[in-house]
Every structure is written in structure tokens, then in C-alpha cells.
Amino acid sequence: MSHLKSVFHQFFITCKYNIDLLIYQPVFLIFLTDENIAILFIIRRIEIMDAEITIIGAGVVGLAIAEKVSEEYSNVFLIEKHPSFGQETSSRNSEVIHAGIYYTKDSLKARLCVEGKRLLYDYCKKYDVPFNNCGKLIVATSENEISVIEGIRQTAIKNGVDDLVVLEKYQIAEMEPNIFALKALFSPSTGIIDSHSLMKQYETNSINNGCQIVYGSEVTGIKRIKNGYEVSLLDADKSKYSFTSGIVINSAGLTSDKVSEMVGIIDENLKILFCKGEYFRINPPKNRLVKRLIYPVPHPNMEGIGVHVTIDMGGGVKLGPDVKYLESNVYDYKLTASKQEAFYKSAKKFLPFLEYEDIAPEMAGIRPKIQKPGEPLRDYYIMEESNRGFPDFINLIGMESPALTSSIAIAKYVNGLINNTI
Numbered sequence: 342m343s344h345l346k347s348v349f350h351q352f353f354i355t356c357k358y359n360i361d362l363l364i365y366q367p368v369f370l371i372f373l374t375d376e377n378i379a380i381l382f383i384i385r386r387i388e389i390m391d392a393e394i395t396i397i398g399a400g401v402v403g404l405a406i407a408e409k410v411s412e413e414y415s416n417v418f419l420i421e422k423h424p425s426f427g428q429e430t431s432s433r434n435s436e437v438i439h440a441g442i443y444y445t446k447d448s449l450k451a452r453l454c455v456e457g458k459r460l461l462y463d464y465c466k467k468y469d470v471p472f473n474n475c476g477k478l479i480v481a482t483s484e485n486e487i488s489v490i491e492g493i494r495q496t497a498i499k500n501g502v503d504d505l506v507v508l509e510k511y512q513i514a515e516m517e518p519n520i521f522a523l524k525a526l527f528s529p530s531t532g533i534i535d536s537h538s539l540m541k542q543y544e545t546n547s548i549n550n551g552c553q554i555v556y557g558s559e560v561t562g563i564k565r566i567k568n569g570y571e572v573s574l575l576d577a578d579k580s581k582y583s584f585t586s587g588i589v590i591n592s593a594g595l596t597s598d599k600v601s602e603m604v605g606i607i608d609e610n611l612k613i614l615f616c617k618g619e620y621f622r623i624n625p626p627k628n629r630l631v632k633r634l635i636y637p638v639p640h641p642n643m644e645g646i647g648v649h650v651t652i653d654m655g656g657g658v659k660l661g662p663d664v665k666y667l668e669s670n671v672y673d674y675k676l677t678a679s680k681q682e683a684f685y686k687s688a689k690k691f692l693p694f695l696e697y698e699d700i701a702p703e704m705a706g707i708r709p710k711i712q713k714p715g716e717p718l719r720d721y722y723i724m725e726e727s728n729r730g731f732p733d734f735i736n737l738i739g740m741e742s743p744a745l746t747s748s749i750a751i752a753k754y755v756n757g758l759i760n761n762t763i
């Protein structure tokens with residue numbers, strides 16, 4: 342080695358092999374001597390890897406973001422604590438493509454729903470994701486509710502939903518002969534979707550774009566470092582890993598407030614309250630008596646939009662969801678058989694054919710509410726957190742309905758935050 346002229350030319354091959362979130366990087370060391378060239382090939386294991394963008398949470402929102410940002414960025418990671426996607430709220434909902442009728446003018450909920458609905462229909466057509474643009478009726482079953490209907494139409498118009506039609510009793514009977522309503526608003530752009538197929542497509546496209554999806558790994562810590570964040574994980578074997586990421590996107594649904602706290606953002610206004618919604622199914626053959634979504638006039642403060650009738654792509658018909666804030670944030674998906682009477686009575690107002698024994702408990706979902714009980718409707722919190730001292734950390738908190746409908750528009754919005762175009 343004494344006549345080694347120099348030891349240099351160290352080539353780091355740029356491609357990296359990611360195995361179980363550890364990066365294996367081949368390194369070629371070339372030694373030039375008088376007589377020989379020696380090449381030493383080693384494999385380095387790097388415990389800390391550099392992701393350009395890390396998304397936490399593979400629900401419908403995180404997956405849509407993963408697809409969108411991986412079109413442009415090459416080193417994108419999506420981390421999910423469950424063994425596969427959509428195991429929480431994204432698979433426990435009504436699967437309705439909402440029109441954007443009820444939300445406050447210019448709110449993110451209103452804007453992203455109206456844009457998202459259009460983008461979602463186009464996406465479904467492009468990728469053969471099953472959907473049905475069946476339409477929805479908002480029904481007034483008492484004189485008081487008739488006046489509310491006109492107010493809903495005006496809100497919808499302000500949101501850019503100008504296709505609502507007021508229907509008289511005889512027109513309702515032509516459309517849905519088995520329901521009762523004095524007057525109704527018909528929303529032709531409302532529909533239903535197979536949300537599992539949608540998420541599968543987001544996942545496939547993300548992977549094809551080069552996004553690495555890591556299932557079974559829970560983010561347990563996020564620390565601000567010089568040019569980004571150090572993200573700590575616990576995998577299914579309880580092994581700990583950490584890596585660095587330039588940008589971190591918190592799309593953790595029901596625990597997005599906790600993920601935000603990990604980085605140091607503690608804000609009472611962003612505390613999530615679990616708000617449960619239960620469904621009852623209408624048993625066959627009476628499930629065939631409605632063809633569209635039928636909604637009552639909503640509650641004034643929009644805590645929920647009332648026990649409604651949703652149909653699904655498999656021909657099932659559900660009543661629900663109701664609204665119940667849980668006392669603590671526990672994943673309580675238990676069904677309450679004793680609610681049958683209340684569901685039956687609510688639905689009977691517009692489904693006169695329904696008998697008590699026609700319905701049975703079906704499923705439950707949990708809304709990630711930042712709106713406290715009795716408070717006015719809150720908007721989504723989607724924020725790049727530079728103002729709080731956390732640049733390139735993007736929070737999505739309170740992503741309740743209609744975030745399934747809006748998922749592609751939300752992803753576009755987040756991409757805009759990354760590229761500073763918003």
C-alpha cells in the first residue's frame with residue numbers, strides 16, 4: 342500500500358435498495374496504484390435514509406396525496422400502521438360522492454368538494470373504478486322543513502352547485518314512488534362509489550409512480566432537524582427505525598392531532614374528538630324500494646346530515662349514520678341494537694313502507710371532528726406549518742366528510758402547498 346499513489350474516486354451508486362425501511366447502498370471504491378487498479382465493492386447499510394416526502398397514513402386522503410406527489414417527486418414514502426390501506430375511517434363511511442351542497446361558502450370543505458366531485462367522476466371513468474351517479478333527494482316531510490329547503494338551495498348555489506332542482510310531490514312520486522315527501526331538492530350530481538376500488542387504484546398508481554408504501558409501521562416520533570425531519574417508526578415486530586425526510590405530510594386521520602403533537606404543535610383548537618356514526622341496513626326485499634340516496638333536511642349546525650338512506654354498489658341499502666360524540670377517543674365500533682327504535686322512527690318519516698323488523702344493525706364509523714358538540718361547522722385544517730416554526734410540515738386535521746369525495750382535490754391542494762403555488 343506504500344506505493345499507493347492515491348485512494349480516491351469513490352463512487353456512490355445513486356440507486357438505493359430499500360429493504361424493510363433500511364437502505365442498502367452499493368459503494369465502489371477504486372484504488373489506483375502504479376501497476377494495478379483495485380476495485381473494492383462493498384454494501385453499506387444506512388440506518389438513516391433521506392426521503393423527499395413522507396406521508397403518514399394510508400387512508401383515502403393519504404393515498405390520493407401519495408399518487409399526486411409521486412407524479413412529480415421521486416423519493417416519496419407512505420407510512421401506514423395497519424397491514425394494508427383504508428382500515429379506519431376510509432372503509433367505514435357512506436361511500437357517497439357528495440355534490441358540495443351544505444358547506445360554508447368559500448370554505449375548503451365547499452371548494453374541495455365541488456372540485457373533487459368532478460375530478461373523482463373523471464378518475465372513475467379513466468380507471469374503471471365502480472361508481473353510480475344515482476342522484477340524491479333531500480326531502481321535506483313537514484311544513485317547517487319546506488322553508489329550509491330553499492335555504493339549502495341558496496347555499497348550494499353560492500358553492501357553485503347550481504344544478505339542484507326543487508321537486509313537487511307528484512314529481513317525487515314519479516322518481517321514487519315508495520317514499521313520502523311534501524317537497525324535495527334533487528341533486529343530480531350526487532353519486533356513490535366503491536371506495537375500496539378507489540383506494541386500490543390510488544395505491545397502484547402511487548406504486549407505479551415509484552412511491553414506496555410501508556405497511557405495518559407506526560410513526561412514533563417526528564423531530565425537526567436541519568433540513569427536514571427525523572421520523573421514528575415502530576414496525577410490526579416492535580423494531581425501531583428512524584429516517585430523515587425533507588417534507589412530512591400528516592394525513593393520520595383520527596390520530597392526526599397526536600401526530601401533529603409529535604413534532605411540537607400543541608393546539609387545543611386542533612384536538613380531535615371521536616364522533617361515532619352507526620348504520621342499520623334495510624333487509625331484502627325492501628332494500629329494492631329506493632333507487633336513490635334519500636336525505637332528510639340536515640341539522641342546523643351540521644354535526645351530521647341526519648339519518649339518511651344510502652345505497653351501495655352491491656345493492657345494499659343502509660340507514661344512517663347517526664351522530665354521537667364519544668366520551669374518550671377510543672376505537673369503539675360496537676353496534677347498539679337498542680338504537681333500532683330511533684332509526685326506525687327517523688326513517689319511517691320518509692319511508693312509509695318500513696316496519697320495525699325490516700332493519701338490523703350494520704356497521705359504525707368514527708368521524709375525526711375538531712368541531713366540539715354544539716359548535717358551528719368547522720372547516721378542514723390543511724396547513725403548511727412554517728408560521729409555527731415547522732417549515733415543510735403539512736398538517737391535515739379534521740378530515741371528516743366529504744373528504745372521500747374531495748380526496749383528489751385535497752391531494753392537488755397539498756401539492757400546491759409543497760410547490761408554493763397556494
Ligand SMILES: Cc1cc2nc3c(=O)[nH]c(=O)nc-3n(C[C@H](O)[C@H](O)[C@H](O)COP(=O)(O)OP(=O)(O)OC[C@H]3O[C@@H](n4cnc5c(N)ncnc54)[C@H](O)[C@@H]3O)c2cc1C
Binds near residue numbers: 439618705740
Ligand atoms: C360515518 C361516516 C360516513 C362518511 N361518509 C362519507 C361519504 O359518504 N362521503 C365522503 O366523501 N366522506 C364520507 N366520510 C368521510 C370520509 O370517510 C373521511 O373523510 C375519509 O375517509 C378520511 O380519510 P383519511 O385518509 O383522512 O383518514 P383515515 O381513513 O382515517 O386514514 C388515516 C390513516 O392513518 C393511519 N395512521 C394514523 N396514525 C398513524 C401513525 N402514527 N403511523 C402510521 N399510520 C397512522 C391510520 O391507520 C389510517 O389508516 C364519512 C365518514 C364517516 C365516519
